[in-house]
Amino acid sequence: MSATDSGVPGGPTGAADRPVLFRNGLVLTMDDAHTVLPAGDVLVVGERIAEVGVGLTAPPGTLEIDATGGILMPGMIDTHRHMWQTAMRGYGADWTLTQYFVWYYLESGKLFRPEDVYAGNLLAAIEAIDAGVTTTVDWSHGLQTPQHADAAVDALEAVPGRFVLAYGNIQQGPWEWATSPDFRDFVERRLRGRGDLLGFQMAxxxxxDPTFPEKAAFEVARELGVPVTTHAGVWGATNDDGLRLMHEHGFMTPGTVYVHAATLTNDSYHRIAATGGSVSVSTESEQSAGQGYPPTWQLRHHQIPVSLSMDTSVWWSGDLFSAMRATLGADRSREHLEAHSRQETVTHCHLRAEQVVEWATRGGSRALGLDNVVGSLTAGRKADVVLIKNDRSPVMFPILNPYGHVAFQAQRGDVHSVVINGRLVKHEHQLVGIDLAKARREVERTIEHLVSTMGEEAWTKGMNPDVPETTVLDNPYTYTEWDAGSAQWKH
Structure with a gap:
């Protein structure tokens, strides 16, 4: 039975209930040995990968997808994306990090209603699976009320992807929202027992601040058995002092994900390495916004595990092809510059395309504690599979270095088919069972709300901000007066 047996636009009838066999593709398994099969098959039965090999036998009723000329790889994993901001795609293209803080933390971010969080999450979730990102961490620090949190989860559950809700609230101290009855109630109502399709972190x-008020939130995370994800090493916002406090109080764990980690000293990198944590690198963000130079060159030196992320579509793309490409460029640029400063020449690249493809797949599964679930095309793992194939593109041939092709040549438009948890959610470049028109309507309502509330002039100016009227301190957090930049109290 072929992939052309379709009863609905964009996908085969009953594909969610039928075995799926990808046949004759170049398979990047991303298993421990990085096995590559030049003309391999991947068989999906139920929620899991049943077999990976050559010339596999199709069970009765199987949907066969011709992967000839394409690359089969595990679904990509984004470990840090502020999904609620996606309704404002591209709005902040010329922002600095300070302008981002002013808009979202201090001024207009407070205008987001629960339905606006829903709209952003819905669009972001759809965008992720369309680009072959099968697992996305929703770094959801816009959850001002339990209603906002419910809306965030409603959107994630409306899209057939794999998500992790990283619960946060930038308008309130974590020691306040994490210890509130409303937060506990939300966790019990919406997150308990959801399995690996909806994970949970605290963000x-x-x-x-030397008084370490965040200790109360860490204690809640420890009590709930929930990992913490935190923006660390962000210029003007967080620095070595925060990591030192975490370490001294025993809150740096193997499950902790440090986002950016771009302005830390060797002392902090040693602490992360020694405690088994990992770093989520958002290269496009760090290069453009100003968190610090993308730190992969340091992380490689300290042998700290790396995953990749996109941060927010208010600036950049929402796909990990861009992340891989930017990361290779930044790391190699730093290596060349360091060598030139010593009057030397780099003759061999230390960071290879194969490594960043691993960071985009296994790096994410390891960081999220899902490495026995997803991250590689291995029999028994959950079936999160991406086929990169575009017969209409002159860029799809020849495929000589498959890792290099994924990292430097492929684009989101080349994502032919996506399977998540055994369900075909994209096929022949079209989303399956996704109501894109609804997402458009939700986003339009959010934009209408923001423009009408702010006023046309303020809305337009926000895209091209002058020196902001709001007093800007190094500390962007409205719930504390502690200034991490100058390490003193503001009066």
């Missing part, structure tokens, strides 16, 4: 930053 908050540590300012370096």
């Amino acid at each position: 908050f930053d540590v300012t370096g």
Whole structure:
């Protein structure tokens, strides 16, 4: 039975209930040995990968997808994306990090209603699976009320992807929202027992205030058995003091994900390495916004595990092809510059395309504690599979270095088919069972709300901000006066 047996636009009838066999593709398994099959098959039965090999036998009723001329790889994993901001795609293209803080933390971000969080999450979730990102961490620091949190989860559950809700609230201290009855109630109502399709982290930053008020939130995370994800090493916002406090109080764990980690000293990198944590690198963000130079060159030196992320579509793309490409460029640029400063020449690249493809797949599964679930095309793992194939593109041939092709040549438009948890969610370049028109309507309502509330002039100016009227301190967190930049109290 072929992939052309379709009863609905964009996908085969009953594909969610039928075995799926990808046949004759170049298979990047991303298993421990990085096995590559030049003309391999991947068989999906139920929620899992049943077999990976050559010339596999199709069970009765199987949907066969011709992968000839394409690359089969595990679904990509984004470990840090502020999905609620996606309704404002591209709005902040010329922002600095300070302008981002002013808009979202201090001024207009407070205008987001629960339905606006829903709209952003819905569009972001759809965008992710369309680009072959099968697992996305929703770094959801816009959850001002339990209603906002419910809306965030409603959107994630409306899209057939794999998500992790990283619960946060930039308008309130983590020691306040994490210890509130409303938060506990939400966890019990919406997150308990959801399995690996909806994971849970707690998302908050540590300012370096020596009184360490964030300790209460870490204690809640420990009690709930939930990992923490935190923006660490962000210029003017978080620094070594926060990590030192975490370490001294025993809150740096193997499950902790440090986002950016771009302005840390060797002392902090040693602490991360020693405690088994990992770093989520958002290269496009770090290069453009100003968190610090993308730190992969340091992380490689300290042998700290890396995953990749896109941060927010208010600036950049929402796909990990861009992340891989930018990361290779930044790391190699730093290596060349360091060598030139010593009057030397780099003759061999230390960071290879194969490594960043691993960061985009296994790096994410390891960081999220899902490495026995997803991250590689291995029999028994959950079936999150991406086929990169575009017969209409002159860029799809020849495929000589498959890792290099994924990292430097492929684009989101080349994502032919996507399977998540055994369900075909994209086929022949079209989303399956996705109501894109609804997402468009939701986003339009959010934009209408923001424009009408702010006023046309303020809305337009926000895209091209002058020196902001709001007093800007190094500390962007409205819930504390501690200034991590100058390490003193503001009066």
